[in-house]
Amino acid sequence: MSATSFGQQQKVFTNFMMNDYYYNPAIAGSKDVHYANIGFRNQWAxxxxxxxTLYANFYGSAGNKMKHGYGASIMSEQSGLVQNTSFYLNYAYHVRLSDNWKLGLGIKPGYIQYNVKLYDAQLADPADAVLTGNVLSTNAFDFNTGINLYSKKFFFMASMRNALTDVITVTSFNEGLSRHYTGIVGYKWLVNAKKKPETDEEGNVIKRKKDFELMPVFLFKYVKPINPQGTIMLKATFDRKYWIALTYRTQDAAGIALGLTLKKRFNLGYAFDYSLGDIKSYNYGSHELMLTFQVTNKKPSIEEQDEEINNSIFDDNKKKKKKEE
Known part of the structure; x- marks a missing residue:
């Protein structure tokens, strides 16, 4: 039984920036926010x-000075006869390097359980002793590490998964977890950020400035002995509510992701990618659905409070005009 029989040791996500916590434990605590998210990926429909793949994460910052990050996650994948379920806990520590820069260091120990469901298997030799029984089970311990260098506009992350390279044992077959190395770098370019809305002589809001953010991101993955793989993403966010992203994964797939943010707390995203390799003739693409809920620790700044008031006044004026018409 080969290592590939145990499914993907590192999962693939088209909308990886909405699930960056999966790739790097140092994400936890990088923002003064608590996150809870769930997601689903149907690969090669x-x-x-x-x-x-199904997953759920809960992570955020702890303490008043935003130095500590915590997290917990669960993920389950069904691939052929094999199902694996993983559980992780997370701790991160963040250091301020300057007024603009911080460095996060994170660890994520975990436990993985594998089940090989043989009752659906088609056996060449029904008397094969290795495949006797309904389910074969095994488990492995895992340990992930990561660093996160970031400012308000720039971020660079590097991580290592499966640091323990634990051995998966099924009867007489032994396979080790391979170390996976991942790097993510990105930059946020803001347009019209925090500009005051236009008002009339009486101070009524007549035109609200709408922000536009453009964020190019590059993800790099390597696991020996496979060739390195890169993913390019270009994400555009309009008015802090609506976003769209285009992705290209080298020699693998091209994709698109769409999403919206509601009440500054709920973030809903959908992603689709189309296979470009030899397998493209045998599937209808891959689909992802993700939902994130966030709660901030900090009180809104004076500028944010003013913006909220201005937006509320602007919306009220629009409703009044519609009624008058």
Missing amino acids: GFDDAPL
Whole structure:
């Protein structure tokens, strides 16, 4: 039984920036916010025994000075006869390097359980002793580490998964978890950021400035002996509510992601990618659905309070005009 029989040791996500916590434990605590998110990925839809992935994360910052980060996650994947379920806990520590820069260091120990469901297997030799029984089970301990260098506009993350390279044992077959190295770098370019709305002589809001953010991101992955793989993403966010992203994964797939933010707390995203390799003729693409809920620790600044009031006044004026018409 080969290592690939145990499914993908590192999962693939088209909308990886909405699930960056999966790639790097130092994400936890980088913002003064608590996050809870759930997600689903149907990879290679229409392809028999293709991977189906479900996950849930909860992470955020602890303490008044935003130095500590915490997190917990659970993930389950079904791929053919194999199902693996993983549980992780997370701790991160953040250091202020300057007025603009911080450095986060994170660890994520975990436990992975593998189940090989043989009752659906088609056996060449029904008397094969290795495949006797309904379910074969095994488990492995895992340990992930990561660093996160970031400012308000720039971020660079590097992480290592499966640092322990624990051995998966099923009867007489032994396979080790391979170390995966990941790097993510990105920059946020803001347009019209925090500009005051236009008002009339009486101070009524007549035109609200709408922000536009453009964020290019590059993700790099490497696991020996496979060739390195890169993913390019270009994400555009309008008015802090609506966003769209285009992605390209080298020699693998091209994708698109869409999403919206509601009440500054709920973030809903959908992603689709189209296979570009030899497998493209045998599937209908991959689909992802993600939902994130966030609660901030800090009180809004005076500027943010003013913006909220101005937006409320602007919306009220629009409703009044519609009624008058």
